[in-house]
Amino acid sequence: MARGSETRTRILDVAQDSILAKGFEATSIDEIVANAEITKSGFFYHFKDKNALARALIDRYILVEDTLFDDLLGRANELSEDPLQVALIALKLLAELIEDMPGGHPGCVVATAAYQDRLFNKDVRDANRRAVLGWRKRFRAVFDDIATLYPPNDQIDLDHLADMVSGVVEGGIIISRATGQPEITSKQVLLLRSYVKLLFRPKIQ
Amino acid sequence: MARGSETRTRILDVAQDSILAKGFEATSIDEIVANAEITKSGFFYHFKDKNALARALIDRYILVEDTLFDDLLGRANELSEDPLQVALIALKLLAELIEDMPGGHPGCVVATAAYQDRLFNKDVRDANRRAVLGWRKRFRAVFDDIATLYPPNDQIDLDHLADMVSGVVEGGIIISRATGQPEITSKQVLLLRSYVKLLFRPKIQ
């Protein structure tokens, strides 16, 4: 990595830590540059203003999350050819991944952005929207595959079910944080897995 | 209502609106007093500092939410004596209630607090924790009643299932906000209802 891009990454890292702990507005540039061990002007060399930092964080978060899901579904697809089993394996892997994160899940940049909506410009809000819609599309495809083979045991909209993957993770993070029990998020993912299992499980003939 | 307490309520109302839209730190006291049509010093007559405002908002939110759940479960209990049906009715009523809220769900004060943790003092964080644990206890009792009559079709922890009620609502709000689709939250609650139905539904003999 080039000299400058290394500093940029360090800025994003320390900024993300603070923002997830305190929120965007409450995290000052002074604090970021102190933790990143550069000067304030060094920050403005890499980002034209604070909104540009938010945008960069969301873009990076989406990229990380996307490769994570690619990896998860890829591994699940290697382990089974049955679409229902693939989904159940992927959700199990997701739960394990969240559980193994030291000090709980890193939290979700998209969620903090959602709760500080009017603070950001259109650019940032759009990036956020595209991320969530992208995840919906991705999981929808997984559930479509299952539904063609196993008719669901209840009448539900598969788009909503796809949204539930993101939703349960986000909601789990909030409950984890509020109660101080980091294991909750992965348990919530396992409950979603249980739902998927019951929803598509063929009735015993 | 006494003269002073009316102003206090108006402060809480306008503060909540802004905070849910932009976050706590991003909402200035100047903005609050302008919307509440008082002077800045009037604000400090009612709240000793900004943290006291946060605390008051959380306390009020918990009270409102508690009476809301009391009402919901009370009505559901009138409509059926079967504990599973009571839960399914209550979740349906909750979904309808969320759907009917003009301009989408008002959002959750607890969630914004969870995402701005390090910003608040211990007082505020504790109030937040007690709220979520209270809801867990309440829904746990509902699911316990069901489980004694209908053994669940999957091995799950009923505390986690109880947490899922809060979690699905919180997660739904985030997805709603991120996508700009307000109807999502109520649909997510209906999916949880579908899960409860499949989880406790007696197997056809």
Place this chain on the structure above:
DNA sequence: TGTACATCAGTGAACGCGCGTTCACTGATGTAC
């Protein structure tokens, strides 16, 4: 019923500090000839 005092529900002006942002400058590295 009138008076004195206390409390309630604020007002208005001022405060200093921290914030995001700008700007002129710089030393190290890369590139053309």
Place this chain on the structure above:
DNA sequence: TGTACATCAGTGAACGCGCGTTCACTGATGTAC
């Protein structure tokens, strides 16, 4: 291979504005005697 210039990755000092908070004061209402 040496020189001139350009770009990269920052530095350091200063800016003005908005923020949360304080403080002395006030007019209206409530209470004791």
